[in-house]
Amino acid sequence: MAAIDLAQALALLLADEAVAIPTETVYGLAANARSEKAVARSYALKGRPATHPVIVHVTGADALRRWVSHLPPAALALAEAFWPGPLTLVLPRAPAVLDAITGGQDTVALRCPDHPLALALLEACASHGIDGLAAPSANRFGHVSPTTRAHVEAEFGADFPVMDGGACRVGIESTIVDLSAAEPRILRPGMLDRATLAEILHLAPQAAAKDAPRVSGSLAAHYAPATALEVVSPDALPVRAAACLAQGLKIAVLARISREQSQDVSRAALWWSMPEEPAAYAQLLYARLREADALAQDLILVEALPETLDWAGPRDRLARAAHGAGRRTSPSSNDRH
Ligand code: TXA
Numbered sequence: 001m002a003a004i005d006l007a008q009a010l011a012l013l014l015a016d017e018a019v020a021i022p023t024e025t026v027y028g029l030a031a032n033a034r035s036e037k038a039v040a041r042s043y044a045l046k047g048r049p050a051t052h053p054v055i056v057h058v059t060g061a062d063a064l065r066r067w068v069s070h071l072p073p074a075a076l077a078l079a080e081a082f083w084p085g086p087l088t089l090v091l092p093r094a095p096a097v098l099d100a101i102t103g104g105q106d107t108v109a110l111r112c113p114d115h116p117l118a119l120a121l122l123e124a125c126a127s128h129g130i131d132g133l134a135a136p137s138a139n140r141f142g143h144v145s146p147t148t149r150a151h152v153e154a155e156f157g158a159d160f161p162v163m164d165g166g167a168c169r170v171g172i173e174s175t176i177v178d179l180s181a182a183e184p185r186i187l188r189p190g191m192l193d194r195a196t197l198a199e200i201l202h203l204a205p206q207a208a209a210k211d212a213p214r215v216s217g218s219l220a221a222h223y224a225p226a227t228a229l230e231v232v233s234p235d236a237l238p239v240r241a242a243a244c245l246a247q248g249l250k251i252a253v254l255a256r257i258s259r260e261q262s263q264d265v266s267r268a269a270l271w272w273s274m275p276e277e278p279a280a281y282a283q284l285l286y287a288r289l290r291e292a293d294a295l296a297q298d299l300i301l302v303e304a305l306p307e308t309l310d311w312a313g314p315r316d317r318l319a320r321a322a323h324g325a326g327r328r329t330s331p332s333s334n335d336r337h
């Protein structure tokens, strides 16, 4: 089967099957969000715990009311400003929303993806009675999200049905904003950054609340390559790389400093020059992590990113990847969620 067109994807979804679809952020594993059976199937494929909520993908702001019990004005303002786009809104759920979608919580996460194939499929589904697609990232639980069809096939096999939409434009998962409590909060940073959101939304200073809804992406070990990964400051990177090489380790380096600044190591190591701009960096990041896995490196060394708001998304994913990485190279790190 592998690559499927819109009609085939629709037929599979109507038959309660899961199919992989492109979005602008990462590929999603889509299933009819109104069907217990379909949602269970996608959770089983992913190996995802049933208590973890999943994002419902919808055709746009007009569809929000079908899924929520109450629509705060800020939610409509954000949806109108940024949908279709890499923004997920967490809102009070409507009573009919399946517990399987919400992980039994009283909120539901919604997003309208900015990809022509995803939008066309969502419209086709809507006209056949499926008014939302539950779609977690199309990877096994805890792994790096896929940004190409080949990545999806590496997760689920070459026969898995995938709509091929090319390489994802954004490259990391959507920004998640919780609007279900008194104060709006960013639950997961992404490429729609805090400064841009703040043009529409009054955001309280960030603090991790004890009673925050569960976000599986906020588990420590997540978005993780199989190869061990370390984040190192730009100054320390050449020295750390040289030390690894001296130990005989095979290393891949993701650096924004130039090769010339660290000539000795850059010749010996797999040295990947990463973009200076956050958007281009994010677009490439997961493909590079997967490539390092495929090339069976012992360690991925990543140059630490700037502490500015526009880098919050990639910085967050690298921190999690560093924490969870190494299931292949370091047997001790098998305490994954
Ligand atoms: O960009 C994305 O958001 C991609 C594409 C496919 O749309 N999807 C994605 O899905 O990243 P997933 O399942 O890998 O991550 C969804 C995140 C999880 O961290 C989950 O816990 C959180 O959304 N989430 C879902 N429902 C929630 C809820 N009701 N409250 C809080 N967090 C929720």
Ligand code: MG
Pocket: 136, 137, 145, 217
């Ligand atoms: Mg995911």
